[in-house]
Amino acid sequence: MDSPYQAAADVHVLPANLALPGVGVLPINAYVITAEEPVLVDTGLGVDADDFVDALSAIVDPGRLRWIWLTHDDADHTGNIERVMELAPRARLVTHGYAALRMSTWWPLPMDRVHAIRFGDDLDVGDRTLTAVAPPLFDNPMSTGLLDRSTGDLFSVDAFGAIIPEPTQSASDVPPEALAGGMLGWATSDSPWVHLTEPAAFGQVLDRVRQIQPRRIFSSHLPAADGTALEDFLAVLQQVPSAEHFVPPNSDEFAQMVTALTEMQRAGVPVPRTEAAPQPASPAEAAPRG
Protein backbone atom coordinates (compact mmCIF):
# COMPACT_ATOMS: atom_id res chain seq x y z
CA MET A 1 0.00 0.00 0.00
CA ASP A 2 1.00 3.65 -0.28
CA SER A 3 1.55 6.20 2.47
CA PRO A 4 -1.62 7.31 4.25
CA TYR A 5 -2.58 10.94 3.90
CA GLN A 6 -5.01 13.30 5.53
CA ALA A 7 -7.62 14.62 3.10
CA ALA A 8 -9.64 16.70 5.57
CA ALA A 9 -9.49 17.58 9.25
CA ASP A 10 -11.40 14.42 10.06
CA VAL A 11 -10.72 12.15 7.07
CA HIS A 12 -7.61 10.03 6.61
CA VAL A 13 -6.98 8.00 3.47
CA LEU A 14 -5.39 4.55 3.54
CA PRO A 15 -4.46 4.19 -0.14
CA ALA A 16 -3.18 1.42 -2.35
CA ASN A 17 -2.63 1.61 -6.07
CA LEU A 18 -3.08 -1.39 -8.35
CA ALA A 19 -0.64 -1.22 -11.25
CA LEU A 20 -2.16 -1.77 -14.68
CA PRO A 21 0.83 -1.93 -17.04
CA GLY A 22 0.29 0.13 -20.12
CA VAL A 23 -2.76 1.81 -18.63
CA GLY A 24 -1.90 3.43 -15.31
CA VAL A 25 -2.94 2.72 -11.75
CA LEU A 26 -6.24 2.09 -10.02
CA PRO A 27 -6.40 3.73 -6.59
CA ILE A 28 -7.96 1.53 -3.91
CA ASN A 29 -8.77 3.50 -0.77
CA ALA A 30 -9.97 2.77 2.71
CA TYR A 31 -10.77 5.71 4.98
CA VAL A 32 -10.82 6.64 8.63
CA ILE A 33 -13.34 9.23 9.79
CA THR A 34 -12.12 10.55 13.12
CA ALA A 35 -15.61 11.09 14.49
CA GLU A 36 -16.30 11.02 18.22
CA GLU A 37 -16.97 7.34 17.57
CA PRO A 38 -14.23 6.58 15.00
CA VAL A 39 -15.28 4.96 11.75
CA LEU A 40 -13.20 2.83 9.39
CA VAL A 41 -14.61 2.76 5.86
CA ASP A 42 -13.52 -0.51 4.18
CA THR A 43 -10.52 -2.60 5.13
CA GLY A 44 -7.86 -2.41 2.43
CA LEU A 45 -6.12 -5.19 0.54
CA GLY A 46 -5.35 -8.57 2.05
CA VAL A 47 -1.86 -8.50 0.52
CA ASP A 48 -1.13 -5.38 2.57
CA ALA A 49 -2.26 -6.91 5.87
CA ASP A 50 0.57 -5.86 8.22
CA ASP A 51 1.10 -2.50 6.54
CA PHE A 52 -2.62 -1.79 6.64
CA VAL A 53 -2.89 -2.52 10.35
CA ASP A 54 0.20 -0.40 11.06
CA ALA A 55 -1.17 2.50 9.02
CA LEU A 56 -4.58 2.25 10.67
CA SER A 57 -3.02 2.07 14.12
CA ALA A 58 -1.02 5.24 13.45
CA ILE A 59 -4.30 7.11 12.92
CA VAL A 60 -6.50 5.53 15.56
CA ASP A 61 -6.02 2.79 18.10
CA PRO A 62 -8.10 -0.05 16.59
CA GLY A 63 -9.37 -0.71 20.12
CA ARG A 64 -11.12 2.69 19.91
CA LEU A 65 -12.84 1.98 16.59
CA ARG A 66 -16.59 1.87 17.05
CA TRP A 67 -17.76 1.33 13.49
CA ILE A 68 -16.44 -0.49 10.44
CA TRP A 69 -18.51 0.66 7.48
CA LEU A 70 -18.05 -1.94 4.76
CA THR A 71 -19.31 -0.45 1.51
CA HIS A 72 -19.65 -3.87 -0.10
CA ASP A 73 -18.16 -7.33 0.06
CA ASP A 74 -15.74 -7.15 -2.89
CA ALA A 75 -12.21 -8.37 -2.22
CA ASP A 76 -10.62 -4.95 -2.72
CA HIS A 77 -12.74 -3.64 0.17
CA THR A 78 -12.74 -6.62 2.53
CA GLY A 79 -9.02 -7.50 2.50
CA ASN A 80 -8.43 -7.19 6.24
CA ILE A 81 -11.96 -7.38 7.58
CA GLU A 82 -11.46 -10.42 9.77
CA ARG A 83 -8.21 -9.11 11.29
CA VAL A 84 -9.59 -5.64 11.91
CA MET A 85 -12.71 -7.06 13.56
CA GLU A 86 -10.43 -8.97 15.94
CA LEU A 87 -8.33 -5.89 16.69
CA ALA A 88 -11.41 -3.73 17.18
CA PRO A 89 -13.63 -5.65 19.59
CA ARG A 90 -15.81 -2.58 20.29
CA ALA A 91 -16.56 -1.98 16.60
CA ARG A 92 -19.78 -2.93 14.94
CA LEU A 93 -19.83 -3.90 11.28
CA VAL A 94 -22.07 -1.57 9.32
CA THR A 95 -23.03 -3.08 5.99
CA HIS A 96 -25.80 -4.35 3.75
CA GLY A 97 -27.37 -7.34 5.47
CA TYR A 98 -26.93 -9.59 2.46
CA ALA A 99 -23.25 -8.63 2.27
CA ALA A 100 -22.89 -9.91 5.82
CA LEU A 101 -24.70 -13.11 4.92
CA ARG A 102 -22.53 -13.66 1.86
CA MET A 103 -19.32 -12.99 3.80
CA SER A 104 -20.39 -15.61 6.33
CA THR A 105 -19.77 -18.18 3.60
CA TRP A 106 -16.02 -17.51 3.65
CA TRP A 107 -15.15 -16.38 7.18
CA PRO A 108 -16.78 -16.85 10.59
CA LEU A 109 -18.43 -13.46 10.68
CA PRO A 110 -19.82 -12.62 14.14
CA MET A 111 -23.42 -11.87 13.18
CA ASP A 112 -24.15 -10.30 16.55
CA ARG A 113 -21.75 -7.49 15.64
CA VAL A 114 -23.49 -6.65 12.35
CA HIS A 115 -25.45 -3.42 12.09
CA ALA A 116 -27.39 -3.86 8.85
CA ILE A 117 -28.18 -0.75 6.86
CA ARG A 118 -30.07 0.23 3.77
CA PHE A 119 -30.34 3.45 1.77
CA GLY A 120 -31.71 6.33 3.79
CA ASP A 121 -30.73 4.92 7.17
CA ASP A 122 -28.93 7.23 9.57
CA LEU A 123 -26.06 6.15 11.81
CA ASP A 124 -25.27 8.24 14.88
CA VAL A 125 -21.49 8.22 15.50
CA GLY A 126 -21.48 10.60 18.43
CA ASP A 127 -20.71 14.01 17.00
CA ARG A 128 -22.37 13.49 13.61
CA THR A 129 -24.82 11.50 11.57
CA LEU A 130 -23.85 9.33 8.62
CA THR A 131 -26.58 8.60 6.09
CA ALA A 132 -26.50 5.53 3.85
CA VAL A 133 -26.74 6.54 0.20
CA ALA A 134 -26.94 4.73 -3.13
CA PRO A 135 -23.90 5.22 -5.36
CA PRO A 136 -24.83 6.08 -8.98
CA LEU A 137 -22.57 3.33 -10.32
CA PHE A 138 -21.76 0.03 -8.66
CA ASP A 139 -20.44 -3.44 -9.42
CA ASN A 140 -22.13 -5.17 -6.51
CA PRO A 141 -25.78 -4.81 -5.45
CA MET A 142 -24.77 -4.56 -1.79
CA SER A 143 -22.91 -1.29 -2.47
CA THR A 144 -23.82 1.32 0.14
CA GLY A 145 -22.13 4.70 0.30
CA LEU A 146 -22.40 7.27 3.02
CA LEU A 147 -22.90 10.98 3.43
CA ASP A 148 -21.41 12.70 6.46
CA ARG A 149 -24.16 15.17 7.36
CA SER A 150 -21.82 17.32 9.44
CA THR A 151 -19.29 17.95 6.67
CA GLY A 152 -21.09 17.16 3.41
CA ASP A 153 -18.45 14.56 2.57
CA LEU A 154 -19.68 11.83 0.25
CA PHE A 155 -18.08 8.39 0.35
CA SER A 156 -19.18 7.09 -3.04
CA VAL A 157 -17.96 3.46 -3.05
CA ASP A 158 -16.76 2.45 -6.56
CA ALA A 159 -18.52 5.38 -8.24
CA PHE A 160 -16.32 8.23 -9.49
CA GLY A 161 -13.36 5.87 -9.63
CA ALA A 162 -10.75 6.36 -12.33
CA ILE A 163 -7.66 4.73 -13.72
CA ILE A 164 -5.06 7.46 -13.49
CA PRO A 165 -1.53 7.84 -14.87
CA GLU A 166 0.23 7.68 -11.52
CA PRO A 167 -0.57 7.79 -7.80
CA THR A 168 -1.48 11.12 -6.31
CA GLN A 169 -3.27 12.47 -3.24
CA SER A 170 -5.67 14.81 -5.01
CA ALA A 171 -7.83 14.23 -8.06
CA SER A 172 -7.07 17.82 -9.06
CA ASP A 173 -3.45 16.76 -9.69
CA VAL A 174 -4.55 14.56 -12.59
CA PRO A 175 -4.69 16.31 -15.97
CA PRO A 176 -8.40 16.79 -16.77
CA GLU A 177 -8.30 14.85 -20.02
CA ALA A 178 -6.55 11.89 -18.42
CA LEU A 179 -8.97 11.98 -15.50
CA ALA A 180 -12.03 12.03 -17.75
CA GLY A 181 -10.71 9.17 -19.89
CA GLY A 182 -9.72 7.16 -16.85
CA MET A 183 -13.08 7.71 -15.17
CA LEU A 184 -14.97 6.69 -18.29
CA GLY A 185 -12.78 3.62 -18.71
CA TRP A 186 -13.30 2.56 -15.12
CA ALA A 187 -17.05 3.14 -15.28
CA THR A 188 -17.53 1.04 -18.42
CA SER A 189 -15.46 -1.82 -17.00
CA ASP A 190 -16.85 -1.74 -13.45
CA SER A 191 -20.50 -1.01 -14.23
CA PRO A 192 -21.16 -2.44 -17.73
CA TRP A 193 -24.89 -2.64 -16.95
CA VAL A 194 -25.11 1.12 -17.50
CA HIS A 195 -25.10 0.45 -21.25
CA LEU A 196 -28.58 -1.04 -20.71
CA THR A 197 -29.95 2.23 -19.37
CA GLU A 198 -31.48 5.12 -21.28
CA PRO A 199 -29.19 8.16 -20.97
CA ALA A 200 -32.08 10.34 -19.75
CA ALA A 201 -33.05 7.83 -17.08
CA PHE A 202 -29.44 7.48 -15.97
CA GLY A 203 -29.25 11.26 -15.89
CA GLN A 204 -31.96 11.23 -13.23
CA VAL A 205 -29.77 8.95 -11.15
CA LEU A 206 -26.92 11.43 -11.51
CA ASP A 207 -29.27 14.25 -10.55
CA ARG A 208 -29.74 12.61 -7.16
CA VAL A 209 -26.00 12.99 -6.54
CA ARG A 210 -26.15 16.57 -7.83
CA GLN A 211 -28.84 17.33 -5.24
CA ILE A 212 -26.56 16.13 -2.46
CA GLN A 213 -24.00 18.80 -3.42
CA PRO A 214 -21.16 17.02 -1.63
CA ARG A 215 -18.44 19.18 -0.17
CA ARG A 216 -15.84 16.53 -0.90
CA ILE A 217 -15.96 13.24 -2.80
CA PHE A 218 -14.18 10.23 -1.41
CA SER A 219 -14.37 7.42 -3.93
CA SER A 220 -12.87 4.04 -3.20
CA HIS A 221 -11.01 4.34 -6.50
CA LEU A 222 -10.00 7.98 -6.87
CA PRO A 223 -7.68 10.30 -4.95
CA ALA A 224 -9.56 12.71 -2.70
CA ALA A 225 -11.66 15.16 -4.72
CA ASP A 226 -13.24 18.49 -3.93
CA GLY A 227 -16.97 18.88 -4.42
CA THR A 228 -16.31 21.61 -6.98
CA ALA A 229 -15.29 18.81 -9.37
CA LEU A 230 -18.73 17.21 -9.18
CA GLU A 231 -20.17 18.72 -12.36
CA ASP A 232 -17.12 17.61 -14.36
CA PHE A 233 -17.45 14.11 -12.92
CA LEU A 234 -21.18 13.96 -13.65
CA ALA A 235 -20.54 15.09 -17.23
CA VAL A 236 -18.18 12.15 -17.66
CA LEU A 237 -20.61 9.67 -16.14
CA GLN A 238 -23.43 10.94 -18.31
CA GLN A 239 -21.46 9.62 -21.30
CA VAL A 240 -21.26 6.08 -19.93
CA PRO A 241 -24.56 4.64 -21.27
CA SER A 242 -23.55 5.35 -24.86
CA ALA A 243 -19.78 4.93 -24.44
CA GLU A 244 -17.70 2.28 -26.11
CA HIS A 245 -18.02 -1.05 -24.32
CA PHE A 246 -15.13 -2.29 -22.24
CA VAL A 247 -13.16 -5.16 -23.77
CA PRO A 248 -11.01 -7.13 -21.34
CA PRO A 249 -7.50 -8.26 -22.31
CA ASN A 250 -7.28 -11.52 -24.22
CA SER A 251 -4.82 -14.24 -23.27
CA ASP A 252 -1.85 -12.73 -25.13
CA GLU A 253 -2.58 -9.21 -23.89
CA PHE A 254 -2.94 -10.42 -20.34
CA ALA A 255 0.34 -12.34 -20.60
CA GLN A 256 2.01 -9.11 -21.70
CA MET A 257 0.59 -7.35 -18.66
CA VAL A 258 1.90 -10.09 -16.38
CA THR A 259 5.34 -9.87 -17.99
CA ALA A 260 5.37 -6.11 -17.47
CA LEU A 261 4.28 -6.52 -13.84
CA THR A 262 6.99 -9.09 -13.23
CA GLU A 263 9.60 -6.75 -14.71
CA MET A 264 8.35 -3.91 -12.54
CA GLN A 265 8.53 -6.06 -9.42
CA ARG A 266 12.04 -7.21 -10.34
CA ALA A 267 13.09 -3.59 -10.78
CA GLY A 268 11.46 -2.68 -7.49
CA VAL A 269 9.01 -0.33 -9.14
CA PRO A 270 5.77 -0.58 -7.18
CA VAL A 271 3.61 1.25 -9.69
CA PRO A 272 4.10 2.53 -13.23
CA ARG A 273 5.12 6.08 -13.91
CA THR A 274 3.41 8.01 -16.66
CA GLU A 275 6.56 8.53 -18.67
CA ALA A 276 7.53 4.85 -18.50
CA ALA A 277 4.18 3.36 -19.33
CA PRO A 278 3.30 2.57 -22.95
CA GLN A 279 0.23 4.55 -23.93
CA PRO A 280 -3.00 2.58 -24.21
CA ALA A 281 -5.52 3.14 -26.96
CA SER A 282 -8.16 3.34 -24.27
CA PRO A 283 -8.04 3.25 -20.47
CA ALA A 284 -10.87 0.75 -20.66
CA GLU A 285 -8.68 -1.84 -22.36
CA ALA A 286 -7.16 -3.36 -19.28
CA ALA A 287 -9.43 -2.16 -16.52
CA PRO A 288 -10.30 -4.68 -13.82
CA ARG A 289 -13.47 -4.77 -11.81
CA GLY A 290 -13.50 -4.26 -8.08
Ligand SMILES: [Fe+2]
Ligand atom coordinates in the same frame (compact mmCIF):
# COMPACT_ATOMS: atom_id res chain seq x y z
FE1 LIG B 1 -13.96 -1.51 -5.59
Ligand SMILES: [Fe+2]
Ligand atom coordinates in the same frame (compact mmCIF):
# COMPACT_ATOMS: atom_id res chain seq x y z
FE1 LIG C 1 -16.71 -3.16 -6.21
